[in-house]
Amino acid sequence: MGCSVEGGIGADKGIVAYSMFCTHLGCAVELDQASGMLVCECHQSIYDPKQSGKVVEGPAPNNLPMISLEIDKNGDIYAAGVAGLIYGLRNNLLDGEEVR
Amino acid sequence: MSNEKEFSRRDLLKVSAAAAAGACVMNGMPVFAAGKFLEAKAVEFAELPPAHAETYDTACRYCHVMCGYKVYIWPKGTGLKPDKAKFYPVEKMRGDWPNPIFTIEAKKNGKDVLIMIVPDNKDVASGSNYSVRGAFNAQSLYSEKLPTRIRLKKPMIRRGGKTSPLVEVSWDEAIGFCADNFQKIINQYGPDAIGAVYGDWGYLQNTHALLKWLFTGIKSSTLAGNGYLFWGDESWGLADVVGAGTRSFTAEDFTKTKLIFCAGKNLKDTGSSWYYQALSTGGMNKGDIKMILVDPRRIQMAEDAEKSGGLFLQIKPGTDAILGASLMHVLVMHDLYDKDFVQRHTTGFDTLKQTVLNSRFAPDNAEKITGIPAAKIIAAAEMLAKHKGQTMVLFEKGIMHQVVGYENEVAYSAMGIILGNAGKPGACTSRAGGHPRGTWADPPAPNGASSMRSICEKIDKGEIKSLWAYISNIYIQLPNLSKYKPQIDKMFLVVNEIYPTDTTAAADVVFPAATWGEWNTIQASEDRRLHIQQGFMEAPGDAKPDWWIVAQLAKRMGLSGYDWKNEQEIYDEVRAQTKGSFTSDISEIEWKDLMKSGTNGIQFPYKNRRSISRLYSPETEEVMGRRFKHDDGKAHLEPVKALADFDPFNHPLRDKITNEYPLWMIMHRANEIWNTGYNFYNNGLNVPLTPNLYERLPEQTVSINPKDARTIGVKSGDWVALNSRNGSMKAVAKVNGLTAPGVVDVMSLYPKTESTPNMVTSEKADPKLAEWDRMVPVNIVKV
Ligand code: SF4
Secondary structure, three states: OOOOOOOOEOOOOOEOEEOOEOOOOOOEEEEEOOOOEEEEOOOOOEEEHHHOOEEEEOOOOOOOOEEEEEEOOOOOEEEEEEEOOOOOEOEOOOOOOEOO | OOHHHHHHHHHHHHHHHHHHHHOOOOOOOOOOOOOOHHHOOOOEOOOEOOOOOEEEEEEOOOOOOOOEEEEEEEEOOOOEOOOOOOEOOHHHOOOOOOOHHHEEEEEEOOEEEEEEEEEOOOOOOOOOOOOHHHHOOOOOOOOOOOHHHHOOOOOEEOOOOOOOOOEEOOHHHHHHHHHHHHHHHHHHHOHHHEEEEEOOOOOHHHHHHHHHHHHHHOOOOEEEEOOOOOOOOOOHHHHHHHOOOOOOOOOOHHHHOOEEEEEOOOHHHHOHHHHHHHHHHOOHHHOOOEEEEEEOEOOHHHHHHHHOOOEEEEOOOOOHHHHHHHHHHHHHHOOOOOHHHHHHHEEOHHHHHHHHOOHHHOHHHHHHHHOOOHHHHHHHHHHHHHOOOOEEEEEOHHHHOOOOHHHHHHHHHHHHHHOOOOOEOOEEEEEOOOOOEOOOOOOOOOOOHHHOOOHHHHHHOOOOOEEEEEOOOHHHHOOOHHHHHHHHHOOEEEEEEOOOOHHHHOOOEEEEEOOOOOOOEEEEOOOOEEEEEOOOOOOOOOOEOHHHHHHHHHHHOOOOOOOOOOHHHHHHHHHHHOOOOOOOOOOOOOHHHHHOOOOOOEEOOEEOOEEOOOOOOHHHHHHHOOOOOOOOOOEEOHHHHHHOOOOHHHOOOOOOOOOOOOEEEEEEOOOOOOOOOOOOEEOOOOEEOOHHHHOOOOOOEEEEOHHHHHHHOOOOOOEEEEEOOOOEEEEEEEEOOOEOOOEEEEEOOOOOHHHOHHHOOOOOEOOOOOOEOOOEEEEEEEO
């Protein structure tokens, strides 16, 4: 992020991670370099990565789930948990089968 | 307003700004302590609908799309546990993924139940999409576990007049008290001394009951709809051209069209599912559909229009009729219109030609008034010509809620028609739509149209002694509240409401109303799909449907014809009255058909068991006997002569820009706030009702161009007062490039009393449109 944010890790507390699935209909969100926001291309929900993934605009009903990160002494980063339910899942574990 | 309140509001902003930067998680979603990912406790649904869940069909009550939703109800603890980690495939974009906010806990028949309201994957009108407003359908249901616990539950009256307290009483006493007071006023001053302001979206049965009681029961002609000041036709300009103000397209046009011409309507924020269909399904984001957007504000849709290969025409507010005439000037001058369509389906083209070829409408001259470069006007005309017969020409309140609304509507309507945009797949000339439709039977006013004078004019003359606010928060919706609120406070004020509000606080009688989901309400989308929104839960306390309240009152006043046993009986009374209506015939649609129609409803006009999907189409001609609603079956272009001497800023009712009031204040609807924001923020108790939405827009804001901001000396985040000749309102400044210099923009109907734009609007209304100007000259000062 280039600045310290809540939930950020690393020397400047500026490293954050989010689910890439918009909470509206699950389209991929991407970082818009110009605004620094995470934007869903399908229906234009906008999330602020500096504010824990808060929705600032659009149809998304929830904030973007933020991934809790851990850094070890070698500097390797691990995903350690997730705050909020990722679109499409019934829980945040990755096994399971498709709903028809 | 006390300083105490003022400070708490300001502090709130500071706190929420700090919280925003600091909070890890919002929206009440669970937080998990760090641990290895696969070891972390799963975030999961508490319960999912079991096979034995009660199932209902409904449609969203907010905007004109009326997206279809499924409702599931089951006893708490009997639902399915999420087995393993079933997932909804993301590539299918399934709206029916049961987001946890779609489920709430409530009571039914005294038992704890879970209620889930989830977008229906089979809904045609929405393409199984939804907006953030509909996403909170479940969260705005009544539950003691939610902020909605403040719903009104008992009738209340002021037994001893204005100075006595509002006390809870029985229905019998409340109805009797209200009937006695109404009767006394009628006896002393005549029926017109009783007025009603009603929400014309407020469900077919309710609107019918009120209009019947007012017009044919007590015979008062003092009525205003929620969007206007009296019983007028806000679509008068469109109706003069095509014969009716009804919307004429069907939902699939949003994916079939080649070009969308959109003026005075933020379709993205106020008709979202249709916009998403054009954008994503129809491929506007890839240029498959182009868009010409006409708006004074550079909103997201402006970027989308440009990206689609279309155009953004940043217009000076109030000048749409000039732009429309100028586009027609180019189309006619260069023979770019649809000659065959004009010849076969219109009258009055010579009048149109003579009017629009006047050099005042040449693009160079139109540029001076509209602020749109002549080259862009010419490019827009060429694009419209290229896609003639394939364009959706859509306009709505941004151009209509003005004292020059008639001229604006005529200009765009005629422009759409001479290009043959009517009744074809992907082509229409239509209002875009606002809220769902809730009024069908249109009884005539008792003393003829001349008795219908502006409700404000009647208040000024002291002719109104009692006002009934019916599915309408008048202290947000009426214009010039700075002047009229103190006067209405003194009247015998009756209010039907679901929440305690600023208006109920001033009332002599408060009737608690049952609402969406609590009985079988009826509305129609603006592509004319009639829906029953099935009742699935009980109303809180003693709350009753509005139609029931009217019926009790009417009977207590000795009137007959109000013995409806249920909402179906009113529907049957109404549908019989629509027989033969060119645009609105629902007479053959039976209750049982609607109950079986799923979330799609039944499209009308409906004749010989056949729905007409597009008005003004060959199909319309086949079923209804003529193509357009006018008796001759043609579209009329003669009304364009109204543009001959038209000067938007010298209209006698239009307020003027001066040194003292140098800025035009315009307004827009926010994505998150529907209607009066009644499910967003409660201005009676000053609490957010859907906190997750509220945190996105915790205060009114005013967008100011950087150039104006420098002159005024304000920066983003400053609290400012906007002062007009009528009154004052407060907002937080947002300095940005949304508007051009000289124009500032606020949220319309923002539900905090001191920040609602109607504190500064004027009540001067167009004598036929019943509309007042939502463009107001203001000055801005830092406070
Ligand atoms: S787009 Fe309109 S109808 Fe659909 S969910 Fe949103 S507000 Fe409701």
